[in-house]
Amino acid sequence: MSQAVVEVRHLCKSYTDVTAVNDVSFRMEENRIYGFLGRNGVGKTTIMHMITAQLFPTSGEVKVFGQSPYENEAVLRNICFIKEGQRYPDYFTVKDVLDVASTIFPNWDAAYANELMEEFRLPRKRIVKKLSRGMLSSVGIVVGLASRAPLTIFDEPYLGLDAVAREMFYDHLIEDYTRYPRTVVLSTHLIDEVSRLLEHVIVIDQGRVILDAESEELRGCACTVVGPADKVEAFVQGKRVIRREPFASMISATVMGETGGAIQQEAEQAGLKTSAVSLQDLIVSLTRVEKAVNRG
Numbered sequence: 185m186s187q188a189v190v191e192v193r194h195l196c197k198s199y200t201d202v203t204a205v206n207d208v209s210f211r212m213e214e215n216r217i218y219g220f221l222g223r224n225g226v227g228k229t230t231i232m233h234m235i236t237a238q239l240f241p242t243s244g245e246v247k248v249f250g251q252s253p254y255e256n257e258a259v260l261r262n263i264c265f266i267k268e269g270q271r272y273p274d275y276f277t278v279k280d281v282l283d284v285a286s287t288i289f290p291n292w293d294a295a296y297a298n299e300l301m302e303e304f305r306l307p308r309k310r311i312v313k314k315l316s317r318g319m320l321s322s323v324g325i326v327v328g329l330a331s332r333a334p335l336t337i338f339d340e341p342y343l344g345l346d347a348v349a350r351e352m353f354y355d356h357l358i359e360d361y362t363r364y365p366r367t368v369v370l371s372t373h374l375i376d377e378v379s380r381l382l383e384h385v386i387v388i389d390q391g392r393v394i395l396d397a398e399s400e401e402l403r404g405c406a407c408t409v410v411g412p413a414d415k416v417e418a419f420v421q422g423k424r425v426i427r428r429e430p431f432a433s434m435i436s437a438t439v440m441g442e443t444g445g446a447i448q449q450e451a452e453q454a455g456l457k458t459s460a461v462s463l464q465d466l467i468v469s470l471t472r473v474e475k476a477v478n479r480g
């Protein structure tokens with residue numbers, strides 16, 4: 185096993201009336217791209233704030249590069265955390281943001297930052313406060329990529345970004361990551377868009393980890409089967425059904441099985457129609473499992 189860049193153990197964060205993070209443990213390894221996914225308000229940002237030492241846990245342990253990140257300059261300068269709606273001082277221009285970033289991040293690549301500025305059409309001299317919503321997101325993306333920080337976290341960096349700019353971001357990320365491997369964490373709701381980039385997926389729901397798996401393992405581990413209700417019911421007997429939708433005399437059921445696509449083959453042999461399940465559909469099904477499944 186390679187070195188853990190992030191290791192959290194039994195992490196909890198409670199506020200007066202809400203337990204935002206409830207006994208979360210996971211590792212993130214060196215030089216991998218992680219999807220850190222889940223619905224709104226499930227605790228993702230709270231966890232990322234603890235990893236980046238912006239928030240203390242109520243209990244549990246956080247280690248980044250093997251050390252506690254709190255007041256630890258050696259750890260913190262190797263983390264770049266790009267979050268939605270990042271604020272900058274009122275008088276800062278885009279150039280000021282890049283100048284400051286160049287002093288913070290040891291691996292900063294000024295030439296690459298300039299190249300990205302051109303591609304994202306960012307006006308260097310403009311006051312950041314006067315940028316459009318999408319341009320502000322582009323500034324975060326330029327900083328995140330050009331920082332080449334060993335741990336780079338993008339927390340929903342896309343607000344207002346058009347589809348072309350998002351594609352440019354994904355293409356740059358994969359290309360630059362291939363040349364300069366580092367650990368990248370993408371927290372986003374646009375799962376289908378980023379799924380090709382992700383090597384490992386951690387899904388949070390209601391303050392807990394509900395899935396922690398290699399993307400490769402997830403491909404083919406679930407499939408949707410459709411057919412007459414009795415046939416589908418017989419097939420899903422004893423299997424983990426994560427979504428069930430009856431229509432007329434038919435049922436469509438999404439079932440999780442072993443890795444490697446065996447479940448799909450098995451369903452086809454049973455004479456059922458099958459379709460693959462995208463990562464987004466898998467996560468949607470998993471995070472609404474309680475309500476949907478018990479109907480059948």
Ligand SMILES: Nc1ncnc2c1ncn2[C@@H]1O[C@H](COP(=O)(O)OP(=O)(O)OP(=O)(O)O)[C@@H](O)[C@H]1O
Nearest residue numbers: 199202203204222223224225226227228229230231
């Ligand atoms: N300072 C706070 N005081 C009280 N409750 C808080 C505080 N910060 C977060 N919470 C609550 O903790 C829970 C988790 O919030 P968090 O921002 O971590 O979710 P998230 O998964 O990042 O959501 P999103 O995808 O919408 O950004 C929510 O119920 C939120 O209301």
